[in-house]
Amino acid sequence: MTERLKTRWYLAGILLLVAVVYLPLRNAEFTNWDDQIHVTGNAKVHTLTWESAIAHFRPHTEYMYHPLTMITYAVEWQIGNGSPMVFHLFSLLLHLVNVLLVYRLILRLSSERTIALVVALLFGLHPVNVETVAWISSRKDLLYSLFFLAGLELYGMYRSAPNRWGLYIAVIGVFILGLLSKPTMVVFPAALVLMDWWSRRIWDRNALLEKLPFVLISVGFGIFTMMLSNSDTDVVTIISLYDLRHQVLMVSYAAVFYLGKLLLPVSLSAMYHYPPVVDGMLPAHFYAAPVVLASIVAVLVLVGRRQRYLLLGAALYILPLILVLQVLPFNNTSLVAERYAYISSVAVLFLLVVTVKKLLGRFGSGEPFWRATAVSSLTLLMVLYVGGTAVRVAAWKDSISIFTSVIERDPTVWIAYANRAIDRMKVMQYEEALEDANRAVELHPTRKALNAVRGNVLFFLKRYQEALVDLDSVTFSSKAKPNDFYNKAAVLYYLKQYDSALVYYRTAMDKNPGFAPSHLGYGLILLQERKDAAAAVPHFDSAIVLDRTQWEPYYFRAASFRSLGQPRRALDDISRAIAINPALAADTLTAGIDRSVATLADRIATLNDRIIKGESHAGVSDGLGEAYALIGDSTRSRYYRMKSVKGGTQ
Incomplete structure (x- = not known):
């Protein structure tokens, strides 16, 4: 068997192993952690036309500018009719492609198939990378990483044959696709310079001109995305609430954190909270971070010239992290996030494997003892990675499981309790949801959004007066959202305060005209309490136009038409309602319309x-x-x- 054929079989085995470990994701659900913003609650990805695709490229401030990522969501929504399995399988496919690209990159850097295969294996199975693959809202990280790695491979091919200008154009094209997947791709030109340095290329006029288009595109796109992110002047970054010395400590900590988790992937979590300040001090490990960072830099300075691979690995590690270390503050609920280390993990694993190989070479890799030790260590590491990855994959089964894992690691993360409460409401675990909501409010009493969550739980428990107290505190604040007014209107409806309910339904409609339930609620009061069917019909009309998947607007419009003496129109609507909810076929309204x-x-x-x-x-x-x-x-x-x-x- 030729060496090339052996390599292909090894790669096939690696891909198969990675796929098997990640396969449980096919049964995973969407989460309520940004998936509702990007996918499930985003009507823009529920259709796929030329017009809807172009719309994703228009500037907006709803979420990060990543139009290509949003288009992949739209394609998958159409393929699977909204099934999360399609999204998870596509994410797994992207990860497998990235494993192959990592192999190609490391082979190009090291010129050794064994090193490239081992790094690709460890990258594919590394527990830290699970968040990037398992979390649907992290698609942008997977996608931009694919273009980042593909761009480096294409650039290497171009440098091997510099007259093949088609490859140069392809690198620019892949670079642009990466930018449209996630703005972090702006660091890519620096990676090209790094590749030139590693290959000892002479930095002449041609090399400079060659990078110029990349730099110009990068700067232009960076300015564009910064303008979008700065357009919302009400947003205050969490890290900016700390004083400068604490910010410096947190940036140092973040730089060391990713290295630590990649070398020792234990106690992993989907959320890492910002640290508390007690008596003007951060926790002790934040003060140790600058010392560790300075020590690493000192080692690089001392031995970097003799061991260039250390400088290469360090640069490849820090480059994708520069924009997420909070050097330039941005708003994020976590100080650090495992998904940010996806590309950086390649660098750390490269350093680890090359260092081990060099040590083996120094101490006699040809001796059976050292060879057996190396193979045993790799096998043990692979087993640990497989086990750790399997545990993390299981944690991403649904919202309740992922936020439970966050709370088990750190019981002070208030947002984990709030998000778990929201999903516990969906499965009618109302008492457990109330416990979570109470804990969230206890941990962060000034955040009114948590009162909104608790108010909703109390509503489902039919404790309307208590719910009203929470929702009053929300709607009277400047941070109130349209849904808060809708929820308060619903509580007032059940308290039979119909005039006040109409006021809050109207406020909800004014603040968010596209929210169908507000129109439905307003129409219900007009129909059932004001006995004004004619006035109710236009509101049911609006609810139907906004969302044709719900049976309630059709049902109550049918009741309105029956009251208005229009049985034929009532029959049409009740038929549509029954098509959505077949149980309505035995409903008394249906029977009454049929009799009419x-x-x-x-x-x-x-x-x-x-x-x-x-x-x-x-x-x-x-x-x-x-x-x-x-x-x-x-x-x-x-x-x-x-x-x-x-x-x-x-």
Whole structure:
């Protein structure tokens, strides 16, 4: 068997192992941690047309600017009709492609297949990388990483044959695709310079001109995204609330944190909270971080010239992290996040494997003892990685499981309790949800959004008066959101304070006209409490236009039409409601509408019999005209009414 064929079999085995470890994700759900913003609650990705695709490229401030990532969501939504399995399998596919690209990159850097295979294996199975693959909202990290790694491979191919300008254009194209996947790709030009340095390329005029398009595109895109992020002047970054010395400590800590987790991937979590300040001091490990960082820099300075791979690995490690170390503050609920280390893990694993190989070479890699030790160590590391990755994959099964894992690691993360409470409401675990909501409010009593969560839980527990207290505190604050007004209106409705409920439903509609439940709630009060079916119909119309997947607007509009004496229109609506919710077929409203339509049919039959028997007067024609109008037959209604005016049916 040739060496190349062996390598292919090894790669196939690596990909198969990685796929098997990650395969449980096929049964994982969406989470309520940004997935509702990017996918499940984002109507923009529920359709896929040229117009909707182009719309993703327009500037906005709803979330990070990553139009290509959003288009992948739209494609998957269409393929799987919103099934999370399709999203997870596509993320796994991207990860497998990245494993292959990591192999190609390390092979190019080290020129040794063994090193490249080992790094690719460890990268594919590293527990820290699970968040990037398992969290659907981290698609941007997977996608930009793919283009980052592909760009380096294409650049290496171009440098091997510099006259192949098609490859140069391809590198620029991949670079742009990466920028459209995640703005962090702006660091890519520096990675190209790093590749030139590693290959000992002479930095001449051609090398400078070659990088110029990348630098210009990078600067332009960076300015564009900064303008978008700065357009919301109300946003205050969490780290900016700390004084400068604490900020410096946290930046140092973040730089060391990723290295530590990549070397020793234990106690992993989806969230790492900002540290508390007690008596003007951060926790002790934040003060140790600058010392560790300075020691690493000192080692690099001392031995970097002799061991260039250390400088290369260090640069590749820090480069993708520069924009997320909070040197330039940005708003994030976590100080650090495992997904940010996805590309950096390649650098750390490269350093680890090359260092081990050099040590083996120094102490005699040809000796059976050292060879056996190396193989045993790699096997043990792989087993540990597989176990750790399997545990993390299981933690990402759904919102409740992932936030439970966060709380188990750190019971002071208030947002984990709040998010778990939200999902516990969805599965009707209301008492447990209330415990979580109470704990969240206890940990962060000034954050009104947590009162909104607790108010919703109390609503489902039918403790309306207590819910109103929480929702009052929210709606009277400057941080209130449109849904908060809707939730308060719903509570007021059940407290039979209908006038106040109408006011808050109206406020919710004004603040977010596209939220269908507000229109539905307003219409319900008009129909059921004000007995004004005619006024209620336009609100049910709006709710249906905004969301045609819910049965309630059709159902209550049917009730309105029945009340208005329009059984045919009522029948159309109740039929649509039954199509969405078949249980309504046995509903009393359905039976009543059916009886009304049947009565009209009997009436039409009776009047037609009178015509057949030779009766000819205006009353029969007028009756037929009215009956046909009620069943929606405008043509015959108009015909018989004209006959009525003329005085008969002749």
